[in-house]
Amino acid sequence: MSKAFTRETDASADEDEDVPSAPPIPAGSRNYITPAGYARLRGELLQLMNEERPKVVEIVHWAASNGDRSENGDYLYGKKRLREIDRRIRFLTKRLELAEVTDPSVHQGKDQVFFGACVRYAQADGQEREITILGIDEADSSRGQVSWIAPIARALLKSREGDVVRLQTPAGVQEIEVLAVTYPAPLA
The missing domain is CATH 1.10.287.180 (Transcription elongation factor, GreA/GreB, N-terminal domain)
Known part of the structure; x- marks a missing residue:
């Protein structure tokens, strides 16, 4: 077919869809x-x-x-x-x-896990990890940051230092112990 008889569009159907670069926000x-x-x-x-x-x-x-x-x-x-x-x-x-x-520094000095917390925890095998719970659009897993909707974050939220929480994983239920909770210092 000659190009003279084809219609030039600004975008094909699949290109014009809003393809988010982050996961969708849960309803509600x-x-x-x-x-x-x-x-x-x-x-x-x-x-x-x-x-x-x-x-x-x-x-x-x-x-x-x-x-x-x-x-x-x-x-x-x-x-x-x-x-x-x-x-x-x-x-x-x-x-x-x-x-x-939401400014996580308002929780500075508290031992309970809220949005913005940096949490160090131990897995059942003794391995220790540290994560920071951030927003969907700002979490970077390569830097130890997780979204607040991630399963690990949901399991840790509202827990305190010393608590043992249950985390549902594809391999089954794991128990993890919260070792330390820190927050960023308030900006001056």
Whole structure:
């Protein structure tokens, strides 16, 4: 079929769907996030809207003015990048609208596990681990951070130092002992 008779669309059906980069927020739950996590998401949103998107729009405008768009790489890749930026802007906007900023430093000195806690625990085999419980959009497992909706976080929430909690895993139920609970210091 000749290209003259095909319809050029801005996005195919599978490209235009909002594909989140983080898991969905459980129904009826809040999107808890630390002040630092909120600032990072907001900074990314502003950077996309104020810097990156205008640059790409300028490139697409310049490429469109060059004529034939069907074989113009700057135009085609620019339009694709614009869709990606717009998708990320929509995602960040929705997440920030639902965000409930929670400062974990208010629990400084307490031994009970709440959102934002850094928890050191021992597994039944004696192996010790340390995790920090953060928001869905800010947790990074490579840095020992878990989302507050993760099974380990849900098992630990509301427990205290010295408590033994039961964690349901694919291998069965495990008992873990809470060894230490710390919180970040309040910002001055």
